[in-house]
Amino acid sequence: MRSRTLLAIDIAIKVATVVLLAWAVLNPDLPQFTSKAFTGRAIAYPIALLVLPVAWWLLGRPRGMAFPIGADILLGLPFLIDVVGNALNFYDAIEWWDDANHLVNWFLHTAAIGLLLRLGSWGQGTRVALGIGWAATTAILWELAEYVAFVPNSPEAATAYADTLGDLALGLVGGTVAAILVSRLPATPRS
Numbered sequence: 001m002r003s004r005t006l007l008a009i010d011i012a013i014k015v016a017t018v019v020l021l022a023w024a025v026l027n028p029d030l031p032q033f034t035s036k037a038f039t040g041r042a043i044a045y046p047i048a049l050l051v052l053p054v055a056w057w058l059l060g061r062p063r064g065m066a067f068p069i070g071a072d073i074l075l076g077l078p079f080l081i082d083v084v085g086n087a088l089n090f091y092d093a094i095e096w097w098d099d100a101n102h103l104v105n106w107f108l109h110t111a112a113i114g115l116l117l118r119l120g121s122w123g124q125g126t127r128v129a130l131g132i133g134w135a136a137t138t139a140i141l142w143e144l145a146e147y148v149a150f151v152p153n154s155p156e157a158a159t160a161y162a163d164t165l166g167d168l169a170l171g172l173v174g175g176t177v178a179a180i181l182v183s184r185l186p187a188t189p190r191s
Contacts, residue, residue, distance in 0.1 A: 006069045013076040014049050020083040021045055032089035037149035045079045052116075065119070074112035078105035098163075102139070102170035110135045110175035114182030127183040135175020139168050 024030075024038040052072045056065070081101060084090075090097040113134045117127045143164050 003069070006073065010069055010073050010076065013073060013080050017049060017076065017080045017083055018046055020080075020087050024083065024086065032086050032092065035150070036086055036091075038086075040145075040149060041083070045083070049076055049079060051075075068116060068119070071112040071115040074108050074115070077108050081105060081108075099166060099170055102167045103174040105174070106135050106139060106171035107174035107178040109138070110178040111182050114179055115185075118182075118185060118188040121187070124183045128179045131179025131183065132172075132176050135179065136172055139171030139175070142171070143167055 021038065021042040024033045024036075025042045027033060028038065052068065052075055056067050060067070078101075082105070085097055085101060110131050114127060114131045117130055122130065146167075147160065147164070
């Protein structure tokens with residue numbers, strides 16, 4: 001019963017994310033979607049939501065590994081939170097929304113990576129280091145993508161540097177906390 005509930009949650013996260021992305025792409029003139037790179041999100045987010053299921057199908061399933069549903073849920077939530085925040089216009093209406101997203105979303109997806117790292121034979125310290133490395137790397141890549149998508153020739157150019165530094169710091173803090181907390185869980189024996 002628990003696994004069915006988790007699977008339903010996982011599927012609901014993916015479906016809701018894709019539906020909201022489709023709504024944004026079909027309604028680009030709504031203020032909450034204007035100049036928010038939704039065409040790129042509509043391509044990248046569904047691909048990102050499929051990476052873990054496809055990797056498991058190709059690599060884990062043949063080895064008899066159970067699908068890492070907890071990690072998949074945690075990886076999907078940041079994408080859903082982002083599109084819900086845009087759909088409800090939170091990024092423009094709530095001053096701290098973007099900052100909270102960088103902190104919470106990096107916590108969530110780094111926790112997912114931490115759960116996946118439990119499948120290996122790494123010790124706790126190595127799992128923490130790999131989790132922090134994941135958080136830092138993905139925060140940098142995200143900020144590079146945001147810069148390309150939003151900053152050139154926009155009013156945000158004047159405040160982009162401070163915003164980027166704050167976003168990087170919040171992503172790193174959220175990811176570091178997740179890496180430390182999840183690394184305390186025991187390693188999962190490989191099948």
